[in-house]
Amino acid sequence: MRPGAAQSADVPATSPKKLLFATAWLLVGTVIIPGCKKTTESESRQPPIGQERYERMCSVCHGMEGEGYAADKAPALGHPEFQASVSDELLRHAISEGRTDTTMSAWSIKRGGPLPPAEVDAIIAYLRKWKPSEARRLNNNKSTGSIDRGQALYTNNCVDCHGKRGVGGANVGIGNPELLKRVDNGFLRHAIAQGRSGAGMPGFWNTLGPAGIEDLVALLRDWENPRPKEKKHKHAKVPPLPLGEVPMNPDGPDPKGFLVHPGRTSIDVIKPEIERGAKMVLLDARAPSAFTREHIPGAVSVPFYDPEPYFDELPRDAWLIAYCSCPTAESTKLAAALKKNGFEKVTILKEGLKEWRKRKYPTEGGKAEK
Structure with a gap:
């Protein structure tokens, strides 16, 4: 207030110190507020990170609602009996490390995949939306069953769906050593006893009883050790991988007999054209971790879930x-x-890499840490 000015009856006097403090407080607020990111309408409509990653990277095989079997016998992650018995640690290891000799790639950055640990956990949190509210009490005690009796029961009840020694059947493989080393006996007992209703897996509690289930658990435990011993890769490359030289045989002739997508071209057409030196680009659509482990010679890694960075090349x-x-x-x-x-x-290579490998056509591995 100016010296000599009259003080209003209804406006209290404000001291210079108080006025200075209030002004400074407002200025501090003015500095902080612009630094806060305002959520736009489009951002508010974006799905949570776990849902986005699952839908973009996982649903192609496991289904949008975790129903499974969308591709290559991928298990039903949303099945209530699976959710009731699977641990977060088992899910975390499967997503991060993958499964050797299966189509399940390793998705963690440390294994050459695209996902940091926080995003792996975000996917697990999203998967848990399918978990039933009532938790199961599982029996994790050591198996007391007989391997020989378990083999007889497996041959009579399981081999048609799961294949000899748990691989190569019409349904989910159960003989993968990495899987068996990670699951506990409670998970195995629960899966055998309760089955997966709606997913082609009957429950065997009434058929085999506790003793028969124990025998099957004993057999599965005997399959833990891989035969023959597998070479382990620690993938050093983090995606995106450099594209490298494309195309193969840049001065070669155009290939013959290829069918434009959505058509698919048989391995019986593509392999002879490669040998003829035709000009083409082989694109490995899997996660880079799978490409690093094994791919067709001359192929380059362009993952299906994030191909845009490669379009210009x-x-x-x-x-x-x-x-x-x-x-x-x-x-x-x-x-x-x-x-x-x-x-x-x-x-598209109609038969895929599995058939290529089955025919003993050449493959090569990428760089790995020693």
Whole structure:
């Protein structure tokens, strides 16, 4: 207030110190507020990170609602009996490390995948939306069953769906040593006894009884040790991997007999064209960790869930052949993205990498830590 001015009856006097403090407080607030990120309308509509990663990277095999069997016998992650018995640690290890000799890639950054630990945990949190509210009390005691009796029961009741020694059957493989080393006996007992209703797996509690279930658990435990011993890779490369030289045989002739996506081209057509020196690009659509472990010679890694960074480097005048292992779920996603972005010469390896390997055609591994 100016010296000599009259003080209003209804406005209290304010001391210079108080006024200075209030002004400073407002200025501090003015500095802080612009630094806060305002949530836009489009951002508020984005799904949580776990849901986004699951839908983009996992649903292609496991289904949008975790119903499973969308590709290559991938298990039903949303099944209530699975959710009731599986631990977060088992899910975390499976997502991060993958399963050797299966189509389940390693998704963690430390194994050459795209996911940091926080995003792996976010996917697990999203998966738990399917978990029933009532927890199961599982019996994790050591098995008291007989391996020999378990083998007889397995041959009579399980081999048609799960294959000899738990691999190669029509349904989910159960003989993978990495899986068996991670699951506890309670998980195995629960799966055998209760089954997976709606997923083709009957419960055997009434058929085999506790003794028969114990015998099967004993057999599965005997399968823990891999035969023969497998070579372990620690993947050093973090995606995105450099594309490298493309196409193969840049001065070669155009390939013959390729079918444009959504058509699929047989291995019986593609393999002879590779041997003929035809100009093409082989695109491995799987996670980079799987590419690092094993891929078709000359192929480059372009993961189906994030292909955009590679579009500017891919030639538009050469045939692009996408492949995966399952045998075509991931490669179909990649081919569709390529077609959507203007690539015209796009096809899919119809039989996938599994058949390529089965025919003993050459493969090679990527760089790994020693």
